Amino acid sequence: MRILVVEDDWITAQMLTHALEAFGYSVTVAEDGDEAYQYVRSGEFRLVVTDWEMPGMSGLELCQRIRSRSSGGYVYVILLTSYTGVENVVRGLDAGADEYLTKPFTTEELAMRLRVGERILSLESRDMTIFALAKLAESRDSETGEHLERMREYCRILAEELSTHPRYREIVDGEYVAQMYLTSPLHDIGKVGIPDSILLKPGKLTSKEFEIMKEHALIGGRTLQSVAEQHPEASYLRMARDIALTHHERVDGGGYPVGLRGESIPLCGRIAALADVYDALTSKRVYKDAYDHAIAKEIILSERHQHFDSDIVDAFISREEDFLSVSQRYQSEVVESITNESLLTNA
Amino acid sequence: MSTVTSNTTLTPLTSAQVLDLPQLLERCLGDLAFAERCLVKFQQRLQADVEQLQESVNAGDTFEVARIAHLIKGSAATVAAMPLAETANAVEAAARQEVSCDAELVTATEVFVKEVKRFMDVVPMFSTIG
Structure with missing residues (x-):
């Protein structure tokens, strides 16, 4: 399955790619929200792992843009960010993220969250x-x-x-x-x-x-x-x-x-x-x-x-x-x- | 705005305290060579980011300070350099305060810069891990 990683930090993008490819996903990296949104519009990505803080369109705005689309299938979004605290989790989920993970990620939890995403997508309607x-x-x-x-x-x-x-x-x-x-x-x-x-x-x-x-x-x-x-x-x-x-x-x-x-x-x-x-x-x-x-x-x-x-x-x-x-x-x-x-x- | 200096004194840390190697390897799925490449890349980027951060502190650009500190915090945590991530977090928090406090930001930045130096001193010993 294809997965879109949206991350402006090279290290995190590389580590995510390394782990996700090992899990069997085909990974594409976008460096900001604008680039990511163009990928999402192509309809080729239904799983997205995105950072919050990025130049240009933020991860939060990206979630909102994805949710405001009226066409296409459901896109499952995992927000992976350094922002912690209940207030930020609520903001992230309110913007339309399906999952909220804080950095640093653990590979085991990431794999489990992605499996949840795949199940949800598979059941959709x-x-x-x-x-x-x-x-x-x-x-x-x-x-x-x-x-x-x-x-x-x-x-x-x-x-x-x-x-x-x-x-x-x-x-x-x-x-x-x-x-x-x-x-x-x-x-x-x-x-x-x-x-x-x-x-x-x-x-x-x-x-x-x-x-x-x-x-x-x-x-x-x-x-x-x-x-x-x-x-x-x-x-x-x-x-x-x-x-x-x-x-x-x-x-x-x-x-x-x-x-x-x-x-x-x-x-x-x-x-x-x-x-x-x-x-x-x-x-x-x-x-x-x-x-x-x-x-x-x-x-x-x-x-x-x-x-x-x-x-x-x-x-x-x-x-x-x-x-x-x-x-x-x-x-x-x-x-x-x-x-x-x-x-x-x-x- | 005060200028950042390096007067703060910190206790020397062991390598284990600078970098949580087991955590890094978990994230790299046990791939030592990949972990080493990430560390090298992180070090290269860190030097430039720190210089940019110090310039922004000195210029009083707290928005830019918060942005850079946030970026470093995320990548430091990803390579399991937790003390570095924590000190970067302190810089970000000081820069984001609604009522700006120059002294607090300068102190946080000094502690952070010291931690960066420790990281740079200690991490080369990991270059042989692969």
Whole structure:
């Protein structure tokens, strides 16, 4: 990640650069606030460590200028200064600094404060934006109802169950579960690139049309890959990419778009595959009625080692009551919604 | 405004009291060669900054005195020369007083200049640390 150091003192600038580069950051140094502000305006820096007292624009003024900008993403600012005392800390934070560190810095504290900054940046509006994007993509395909809401619940349940499994305990922690919940709604985002004539076709797709439909996995995967490359600090984007790209792969190698096999399919893709199919089976479509849970379960069991990873099938079996509960909850919400609409129409 | 002289007497300090080497090395992530380069650069800059500061004191330009003292305080603290940072802080505080007190500023500057001399005398022994 890129970081902007704003410091007119050569020694401090060198020491900060030395430490930050060792932490893995790419460092640019500006010698005063004016130069720094030009860098910030380029949009290439979202982490800034700035001195307070500098010739020209001070660090305090720089904070105020950054906060008064109406465009661009959030810029996380750490004020690093020789000014001590509560009054100065209040002035610094009031000007818009996120953190206030006094010189001399310790490398350990600096690294910790920067990690906090990275976390904040990573979380910025992300949850709402992701789900809004997913809903927007889904809105073209009106028959799927509350598919995204159910899908993320199923993914969360499966990931939670796998987190108790010795094979997955080191991989699937609380953050992994949260990221599955966050990113799984993006699995079909590539459908925005599929023509209406195919996506909304009421009947069965021809083999040629199906080939085009299959491209949605690649489209989604590539789109999210390009976003992930621009934000390498956001690990959830890599998970979103993996899910979009691989949720139609099968462990027997018969899936698409690549035909990956077994564990070469990312775990998140294998989880999303089962969640997606379960929801498709238990939901009504133009071409079929909703299957009940018992039939869906039977189909999923029959696909163990073929379509689905056996560990994930086991997780599904262990938590089938939770799957059923989610399925029923969203069905009753749909019924309630329809009833309310009828009452309003008749009023 | 009184002129800065070097009449103040201070007890000689050991090298450890002039420079906190473990703290400096922590900040340099244990890179001795880098620590030495920073010290050399700091010494070079310090001499020029001190001369400029003394000229500003003698000229009664307290704004400039405070600015230079603040700069030295920050870089001295960064290279872990804590007594030097503290005496620079005293100069800055005296220069920033709302009611100017020449005597206090001159005394603070004399103490600071003495500390600079100690630092210059002691630090060359660190040139072999790398």
